[in-house]
Amino acid sequence: MSSALRKDLRKDRANPGVRALPQVTVVQGDITHQPVDAIVNAANRAMRGGGGVDGAIHRAGGPAILRDCIARFPNGLRTGDAGWTTAGDLRAKWVIHAVGPDFRSGETDRALLDSCYRRSLQVADELGARTVAFPLIGAGVYGWPKQDAIDAALETIWGTDTLVEAVNLVAFDDATRAAMRFRQGRGTPRRILEAVGELHARGFEQVRIHPGMSASGLYWHVSIATADNFDESSRFPTFRNQSMVVDYTTGSGPDFLDATVDEATEVTAVADLIVAAWPWLSDPVSDPDYAAWYRRLIGLVAEYDSLPIAYAEYFDDSRGWEVGWGSGVLIEPPPRALRGDQWGKG
Structure with a gap:
């Protein structure tokens, strides 16, 4: 970098x-x-x-x-x-x-x-x-x-x-380097989730996440995309245009969008990274229901110091998302995405 x-x-x-x-x-x-x-x-x-x-x-x-x-x-x-x-x-x-x-x-x-x-x-x-x-x-x-x-x-x-x-x-040695990077990346998911909240604060309330666990159960993963890019017919993350999605997995440690993101990184700077990856993200879009739901989600993430789960193998998503894998702490699914003609320009 x-x-x-x-x-x-x-x-x-x-x-x-x-x-x-x-x-x-x-x-x-x-x-x-x-x-x-x-x-x-x-x-x-x-x-x-x-x-x-x-x-x-x-x-x-x-x-x-x-x-x-x-x-x-x-x-x-x-x-x-x-x-x-x-x-x-x-x-x-x-x-x-x-x-x-x-x-x-x-x-x-x-x-x-x-x-x-x-x-x-x-x-x-x-x-x-x-x-x-x-x-x-x-x-x-x-x-x-x-x-x-x-x-x-x-x-x-x-x-x-x-x-x-x-x-x-x-x-x-290799093992020590891997352990250092794993510890350095412990705060990376939280910074990324908080950065989406920062984008909402800037008016880009159309930015959404879909987080879950890998099939192995070892790595947490999150996809970030605009609401119109999500295919909500699938419980697993499916998108109309994969090239317009930002992905992160904890297997990457502190590496996010060709930068190092850890506990020392400002949330505003992480939000800037996402904006830089999406040059077409120019018009703020109002979706207050999703933004309010997301604030409650981030509050639970902070309270329980755990990451949200929307999908995983053998995961029952009918009751909502779980905060912390196997924790039983639930939040209802996010509001469905507004159609293009329903979006309010910020």
Whole structure:
């Protein structure tokens, strides 16, 4: 995705009182090769190099990093803290050293792990770094449970006030990358559903959804189209013109319309993505009954933190849609689409 689009998907930093969240990209590779201003090292308290990521950064950056560590941190750093040194021969400008908790030695307080990310971003702000690459701190030889380490990384990066604009979260293998992307995409469906509500607020009340579960039961899927494109004679999503439908499945993680959509993405920006995919969506159309029904649906989605289901294998849709697969929380089916001659122009 282009840097311009990445910027568009984040809050406007020039708007007083509005905080932007870093755009997080999950990558797999060697952290020492990341094209960023600063890379974060998973250091130990002594700050004298070590194994894993720590050793790789010292080897790639050369002896200048260790000399700077000795000069700047003669007594090392405490667990959860971070500090910076030169990057030596690395392409980055700085190395930010964060001392992660040793889970296997009894340092099991999640706050220490969160602090590594928070302090690293604070140091990055002090340096003026706008792009930062993190390893998955604590999940290597220190033995922090991987899923909790991923939660700590993403939740803390998204929850920290920072001027950092872009973060690369670097995975060391395929399985870790997949787990990171799955966690990153947890909030993507909600953002997409909320974006349809945003389009209604803009007057495009003809935009509808049809959500459901895949035949395997593993992935949630949603189709977004205008009312006149839905074939309502089928309980499964059927359209008169498939090329005018936007589809998303949770199997895609945070990827939506060639962009990354996650908890850091503004709802208005997701709505803009849909509009950009539909250049023919020019005239607002009034359908207040559907818009009111949709607001109630989104309220239930928020209340139960679950996704709506309109179809699935062996799903009885006669009683309406279900919010949460197998939850029993129901909402009546949406009002039928208005015919073209019934639409009110906004």
